[in-house]
Amino acid sequence: MPYLYNTPEDQAEMLSAIGAESIDELFKSIPDELRLNRPLDIPRALGELDLEQHLRELAGRNLHASNAVSFLGGGSYDHFVPAAVDTIGSRSEFYTSYTPYQAEVAQGNLQAMFEYQSLITRLTGLDVSNSSLYDGGSATAEAVLMAVDSTRRSGRVVMAESVHPEYRQTVTTYLANLGVEVVTVGTPEGTVDVAELTAEVNDQTACVVLEHPNFFGALEDAETIAQVAHDAGALMIGVFDPISLGLLKRPGDWGADIAVAEGQSLGTPISYGGPVLGILACTDKLIRRLPGRVVGETTDRRGNPCYTLTMQTREQHIRREKSTSNVCTNQALFALRATVYLSLVGPGGLRDVANLCLQKSRYLADQLDSTSRFELVFNAPTFKEFVVRDKEGAVEALVADAAKEGYLAGIPLGGWYPNLADCMLVCVTEKRTKAQMDALVEVLQTGAAKAAADELIQAGI
Template sequence: MPYLYNTPEDQREMLAAIGADSLADLFDTIPGDLQLSGLLDLPPALSEMELDRELNQFAGCNQHAGTLACFLGGGSYDHFVPAVVDAIGSRSEFYTSYTPYQAEASQGNLQVVFEYQSLIARLTGMDISNASMYDGGSATAEAVLMAISTTRRHGNVVVPHSVHPEYRATIATYLENLDVEIRWLKTPMGVTETEHLAQAVDDQTAAVVLQHPNFFGCLEEPVKVAQIAQNAGALLVSIFDPISLGLLTRPGDDGANIAVAEGQSLGTPMTYGGPYLGIMACDKKLVRRMPGRIAGQTVDRHGKRCFVLTLQTREQHIRREKATSNVCTNQGLFALRATVYLAQLGPQGLRETANLCLQKSHYASQQLCRQPRFSPAFDQPTFKEFVIRDAENRVDELLQSATDSGYLAGIPLKSWYPELADCFLVAVTEKRTREEIDGLVRVLGDSA
């Protein structure tokens, strides 16, 4: 076997030292009737060359964003990943290490986490960031739980339909047994209607969840929503797009109490949905309710600045059933990648990236809607995504034929929004060229 170390001679010496006759002897504490009599029914072992061939064959059976022009978004985006991010992310001193429980053996990781937290705090305008969560969806659900425990309100949470449908599904799963009502708000205009929101919140509302820009790409009115939530004594959980903060106001400035995001845009490949980076930041006064790991600055015994994991009395390995969450791992490697990404882009780079997304997506929307068949589904300002209505209501056929022509043209909305069965969601990142956008317009137009 390729990764074993002991020779047969080693094994004999080791067994003798242990006082066992055979390897099988080592398992004699497992009752015989529970032991397998034969081998597992698994495919046979492959050499490295065979494995390489097989995986390349599988990879070749997929069509990917390198061969198809990708206009898919909905929480996962084909943003550019600078080579520096891959180079640092593949340093095995980073990726083959583990949770920095021994601070002296992990100052590299701990400083990176501290820098990550600092960058997220600056980017969002929030006081505190944790060391990251699994992904945007579970971070949102955890933020809702955090709001419930902070406000001690177990009545309801209010969630508009313009929040990512899979994030909403995750919230519903997490709250299933906790006896908290979820008040869903319909968003027929593509955004949260503040009058409806004001009617939905009451003195038992723990949280209002808002995504801005929302799942449809539309800009919400976070400041107004924050006021409505906070006037009722609820917290605002704000889901943001990190790239959008190159141009848009920060969730902290808009009044968010807890800000969460999918951080995949910051240097993580799409990899069919994961692993990604759950970003979570909050008000200073909520920090002791925050789930997950947090790094802090301190000094060592010589007075030298250093970093440790801190505020661990919130966490499961100390508090067990009373912990703020069961979360144990963070997404260290992707927090590293996000840190490198933000360091590489800097303020101007992030601003230009956001601007390219904005300009190109507006160009794409405009060009598409010059055809009578297509129109914007919502009359709202958008950032890098938008919803297109197909007057002929043949979205599946349209998208299929675009795929056949080399374009991942959009995401059909029917399965989440039956009322939008004639609509699809298009995302345009800074990577898409004018040629690709014009091609998309042509291909979608041709199939009319």
């Protein structure tokens, strides 16, 4: 593995250029109590063969969706990825131009972005899409900035507590220095209380942010909430699961002005949390406030169809204070993968995938709910995720025990929702089999029995 290093002469020259006497002087702002006062415990140097074997051994300790049975959700999902997605996505003309940067980008990449935008507008039922953003969280925050700018209302943003907690954190961070109040409406029953939300929406509200299906997997009363937002002159931002649109109404059809999503489920495997794909689409009237890139189709001087970047509202192309955001790139490779995936599965295939997720998740939810140890927390209809409570409150231990058996059972919710500390979020995609779901129920019950036995032992009984 080649690398560059600095000789003592190089170090001396750089220190002289910046006016420092030593490397230690560069760290003088770090308090002494935070500095390591002993040599690092670094093992001896390894040869290339030994190093490679060591790294492979370390990597082999990781537990991930390809060597476990995954029921994890919460924004990153173990969906099937057709082989053609990998084949096309790994072609050098796409793979090596991972994030094409300038307007002179190759026509092939521009066409791929244009096809992506076209598919996303069909998927969402909205008029225009950009050519992707970083992830679902930043896409949500960018949508909120669009709404604040478009409505010229900087008073408040109303969000449901059932929106992904990390998305809400991202929005709060984006707005921290803009003087915009973020109001979070509680969801004690798993979905937002329409009356409570209505009371929070006023003539200073820039937008309402709703996730449907929401973070708990439950279906919200999206059309009613969209009407509440519009009656107050606010914009409606819908956070959606792309796979769910095989069965559910498109965001544009239930009233969303801006739709955002995490697009990882469209042809990108889980990879320890990233990289991923941010989707953002909106109505025509908001196009000039759309962040990122928009590719348009036109004709060249010979009359041949060609593609070009257009509606360039980035700070690279216009005065900085007039730019819509500081987003200046996109996830071109993963947008390409989403394009290939959607082209392969088509509307019928997407419907089949969504229906399998719905039916299989319902089966597992019923199986867990029928045990004496577990119960479903919310009564609202769900899509592919649901929240289950361990009546004995040993969720963390159960998840850890299941992982030892090769099952990623779910996500404990206590870190985000203290009132759900005894609950976990479980997801079932089209990849899960009946045998795997039945085995998970057995593993969780075995783990529950083991946890109870351990408690008795610790109590000396």
